Amino acid sequence: MTDGTWVTLISLGVTFLFMLGVPVLLVIGYWVIGCSFVLGLTLDNMGAELLNVFNKGFALLAMPLFILTGDLINKSGIARRLSDFAYACLGWIRGGLAMASLGACGLFAAISGSNSATTATIGSMLHPEMIKGGYDERFSAATAAAGGTVGIIIPPSIIFIVYGFLMNLPISELFVAGILPGALMVIGMQLACWVICRINGWGYLIPLQLNRVLKTAFGAWLGFFAIGLVLWGIYTGKFSPTEAAGVTVGFCVIAGLVSYPINRIMGARNDIPPTEKSFAEMFVVEGFTIPEIPSIVIRSAQITGILAPLIAISVVMQQILSLLGAQETIGNFVTSMGGYHAVLFTSMVIVFFSGMVLESLPVTIILAPILAPIAASVGIDPIHFSVIFLMGASIGFITPPYGLNLYVASGVTGVPYFRLLRYTVPYLAALLSVWILVSLVPDLALILLPKN
Amino acid sequence: MSFWADIGAIFRALMSRDSFEIQSALESDAAWVVGILAAAISGLIVMFIYRKVPVIERQLERSVMVYSYLAIALIIFWGVIDRFVFNDQEPWSTTIPPLLFMVMAWFGASYNVRLRTHLSFSEFRSSMPRAGQLACLILDAVLWFIFAVIVIVTTTRLVALSASNFQIVLGTDNIMQWWFLLAAPLAFFLMVGRVFQNLADDLQNWKTGEPLIKQAVIGAD
Numbered sequence: 014m015t016d017g018t019w020v021t022l023i024s025l026g027v028t029f030l031f032m033l034g035v036p037v038l039l040v041i042g043y044w045v046i047g048c049s050f051v052l053g054l055t056l057d058n059m060g061a062e063l064l065n066v067f068n069k070g071f072a073l074l075a076m077p078l079f080i081l082t083g084d085l086i087n088k089s090g091i092a093r094r095l096s097d098f099a100y101a102c103l104g105w106i107r108g109g110l111a112m113a114s115l116g117a118c119g120l121f122a123a124i125s126g127s128n129s130a131t132t133a134t135i136g137s138m139l140h141p142e143m144i145k146g147g148y149d150e151r152f153s154a155a156t157a158a159a160g161g162t163v164g165i166i167i168p169p170s171i172i173f174i175v176y177g178f179l180m181n182l183p184i185s186e187l188f189v190a191g192i193l194p195g196a197l198m199v200i201g202m203q204l205a206c207w208v209i210c211r212i213n214g215w216g217y218l219i220p221l222q223l224n225r226v227l228k229t230a231f232g233a234w235l236g237f238f239a240i241g242l243v244l245w246g247i248y249t250g251k252f253s254p255t256e257a258a259g260v261t262v263g264f265c266v267i268a269g270l271v272s273y274p275i276n277r278i279m280g281a282r283n284d285i286p287p288t289e290k291s292f293a294e295m296f297v298v299e300g301f302t303i304p305e306i307p308s309i310v311i312r313s314a315q316i317t318g319i320l321a322p323l324i325a326i327s328v329v330m331q332q333i334l335s336l337l338g339a340q341e342t343i344g345n346f347v348t349s350m351g352g353y354h355a356v357l358f359t360s361m362v363i364v365f366f367s368g369m370v371l372e373s374l375p376v377t378i379i380l381a382p383i384l385a386p387i388a389a390s391v392g393i394d395p396i397h398f399s400v401i402f403l404m405g406a407s408i409g410f411i412t413p414p415y416g417l418n419l420y421v422a423s424g425v426t427g428v429p430y431f432r433l434l435r436y437t438v439p440y441l442a443a444l445l446s447v448w449i450l451v452s453l454v455p456d457l458a459l460i461l462l463p464k465n
Numbered sequence: 466m467s468f469w470a471d472i473g474a475i476f477r478a479l480m481s482r483d484s485f486e487i488q489s490a491l492e493s494d495a496a497w498v499v500g501i502l503a504a505a506i507s508g509l510i511v512m513f514i515y516r517k518v519p520v521i522e523r524q525l526e527r528s529v530m531v532y533s534y535l536a537i538a539l540i541i542f543w544g545v546i547d548r549f550v551f552n553d554q555e556p557w558s559t560t561i562p563p564l565l566f567m568v569m570a571w572f573g574a575s576y577n578v579r580l581r582t583h584l585s586f587s588e589f590r591s592s593m594p595r596a597g598q599l600a601c602l603i604l605d606a607v608l609w610f611i612f613a614v615i616v617i618v619t620t621t622r623l624v625a626l627s628a629s630n631f632q633i634v635l636g637t638d639n640i641m642q643w644w645f646l647l648a649a650p651l652a653f654f655l656m657v658g659r660v661f662q663n664l665a666d667d668l669q670n671w672k673t674g675e676p677l678i679k680q681a682v683i684g685a686d
Contacts, residue, residue: 033604034586034587034588035608059616067566068564068567070563256541256544314576318530319573319577321570321573322573424680
């Protein structure tokens with residue numbers, strides 16, 4: 014048998030394992046092991062790469078740190094304040110609470126870099142309130158799942174970090190390029206949400222009060238400060254993305270620890286809605302104590318313990334793919350489609366369908382090194398292409414059969430996975446429209462970049 | 466005969482605690498046999514220890530993960546403060562955190578094996594009959610075990626290579642890289658223990674009629 018036949022058989026074999034529910038880490042691992050034998054490669058190469066990916070990657074360190082920021086602002090109560098603010102701004106519109114939870118996802122995403130943390134945090138926080146507010150529980154869970162997709166487009170974002178790390182692009186510029194498309198994703202989904210809620214008459218309206226908006230905005234100042242810190246640091250180049258992540262973690266820890274005693278001294282009541290609190294009570298958040306820190310960190314550590322090994326094994330898979338000449342085969346196919354737009358849309362279709370079956374990190378690590386050079390060869394700006402690519406990968410979070418956000422949303426809300434699917438369709442349509450818009454208008458990604 | 470001689474050579478080299486000897490002895494294929502045995506035996510020992518001392522079972526991986534995580538954050542945070550405020554930065558503040566990240570990642574992988582939270586597509590599996598479910602779970606265990614053995618053997622070779630070359634962590638004077646790299650094979654030894662633990666639970670559930678597959682939630686307490 015030829016090498017090609019063997020590789021096909023191995024690929025079919027591991028796909029079967031995937032269908033049986035074998036963890037993705039093992040599925041990719043056994044593909045690597047099988048192909049190593051076919052190519053006559055020593056397995057030592059795999060072992061070495063599993064260590065080197067981390068050892069050589071200071072840039073990659075931003076990933077665990079930006080996952081940690083999510084848990085820290087959640088536990089300290091900053092995330093709650095951000096969502097209160099979003100609700101105060103949007104509660105007067107039909108479907109305001111659902112739109113506010115999408116907005117809260119956007120704000121949360123501006124401090125945390127992880128999509129599943131965004132879904133889990135906003136989902137567990139706002140799902141009970143949405144049920145109380147008269148929304149369908151399936152729609153509410155779908156909202157959390159869809160909102161989480163912006164978690165990895167609005168900077169900071171772990172997937173931009175991995176993309177920049179692999180493709181040697183400046184991560185800070187990728188972050189900046191993600192701002193407008195991420196905001197558009199939020200607005201697009203809010204629009205879809207508004208239409209659905211109007212049709213179904215979901216949600217109760219609260220009056221728009223300037224006092225309430227100001228009070229909740231004041232209460233969320235720590236969150237805005239953290240967002241500003243990340244953006245300022247990256248935009249001005251004062252520190253690298255990894256350092257920005259370290260600084261944000263440091264800030265969140267200090268904010269949490271300092272808030273706790275102040276909050277106690279001021280006698281703030283935590284269990285009443287923001288409308289009944291005074292401005293003084295909104296000054297600091299609930300915070301946490303030093304003994305609580307390990308229990309906060311362990312959640313992030315667990316997620317990192319899932320994602321980091323997956324990154325490492327995907328990097329090995331990408332190396333083997335390039336040895337097998339996948340670059341040429343796929344490259345020939347994509348370039349045979351024609352010029353600029355044909356290549357762009359073929360790439361988008363490939364990313365979209367890969368995102369349906371794989372997690373975003375493997376999709377990025379495996380496909381980006383293949384597709385990005387082709388895109389560059391037909392004149393697509395590398396930064397613009399990265400945004401298009403990663404938006405596609407993020408949409409994969411809510412596409413069946415394998416949509417990670419759907420699992421997370423189903424886990425935190427208790428709504429079964431299959432019942433959720435139908436309610437994600439409007440969001441999917443909104444995200445796809447924004448995706449196509451961004452792909453056609455490069456300025457949406459590039460206009461904010463600092464001019465040289 | 467040479468095969469047995471190779472195995473003997475590995476043990477002799479390990480006894481001598483000479484990294485160069487270990488590195489050359491591990492190059493033979495006998496390393497795989499020793500690897501399988503070592504993984505199986507240590508896996509059983511780990512499982513036994515976990516059963517007898519629940520504190521270790523609960524805290525070992527968690528502590529390694531949490532404290533390397535916090536150390537990473539602290540070192541990087543301090544690196545920035547150091548630069549902005551004191552115009553100074555420790556040279557190792559960018560080289561030690563990646564190594565700690567590696568330690569955390571592989572201990573985390575082991576911890577997630579126990580929690581069964583590694584990403585997977587379990588929709589078909591959960592609708593299978595019980596015998597099918599048990600077969601899938603056993604398949605998982607076998608695949609984890611083989612994977613762990615491969616990683617243990619290949620990374621141990623790497624640790625020995627690093628030690629025999631006196632690789633020093635960049636930016637430090639006397640911190641050896643292999644101290645950190647050793648965490649990878651160790652984490653996979655622990656992982657084998659976790660795999661055995663899970664398998665024992667599954668067989669127990671099979672006998673008592675408990676549900677075999679429970680929905681695991683990532684990040685649940």
